[in-house]
Amino acid sequence: MNIPDIPTVIDHTKQWLEKAVIGLNLCPFAKAPYVKDRVRIVVSEAKHLDGFLEDLDRELQLLGETPADELETTLLVHPTLFGDFLVFNDMLDIADAAVAENRLEGVVQIAPFHPDFRFADTEADDIGNYTNRSPYPTLHLIREDSIAKAAEAFPDASVIFERNIALLEDMGHEGWNRLDIPRCPFHKPE
Numbered sequence: 236m237n238i239p240d241i242p243t244v245i246d247h248t249k250q251w252l253e254k255a256v257i258g259l260n261l262c263p264f265a266k267a268p269y270v271k272d273r274v275r276i277v278v279s280e281a282k283h284l285d286g287f288l289e290d291l292d293r294e295l296q297l298l299g300e301t302p303a304d305e306l307e308t309t310l311l312v313h314p315t316l317f318g319d320f321l322v323f324n325d326m327l328d329i330a331d332a333a334v335a336e337n338r339l340e341g342v343v344q345i346a347p348f349h350p351d352f353r354f355a356d357t358e359a360d361d362i363g364n365y366t367n368r369s370p371y372p373t374l375h376l377i378r379e380d381s382i383a384k385a386a387e388a389f390p391d392a393s394v395i396f397e398r399n400i401a402l403l404e405d406m407g408h409e410g411w412n413r414l415d416i417p418r419c420p421f422h423k424p425e
Contacts, residue, residue: 239420241278244314247370247417248276254414261366261399264381273307278314284326287316291330291374295337298376309376314419317372320351330374344382346375350419362403365411366396371419 257266268274281287294309317323330345348369353359
């Protein structure tokens, strides 16, 4: 198995942010912290879930202790541990519990991204799933204050979701593929 090195994983993650998340405006709040260099991308090399959760604890603590004008959000990426989306999805309850254990409820939320992300009641190849598809399994640690500020500009977040689905449906799989976003080498195309 050819495991990508950390700089490659970070580069692929940045390309995804720039081409899809910011480039397609999938998240209208992502550009400002990114251009201000307030987005931390951390690659976990943990061999097991316990080690990954320790990395998550460290990143939650750092985010909780660092002012937002220095660090707004963190992407915790693991290129190999969560190849199966269902295993990744099951881990999310534990990740949310880590937020509470670190006394960050109401301060930080976690948003999941995965190469095979699939919303409930959708087909695996549904283009709408691509709103949450990233090159590697990723936990986005988001400050709730940032979400609240963004909500002032977009009080109805469902408008963003609906716009994203419509955009991706217009693009289709061919349009998405033209973005040329790097893919996890362990991801098997559908």
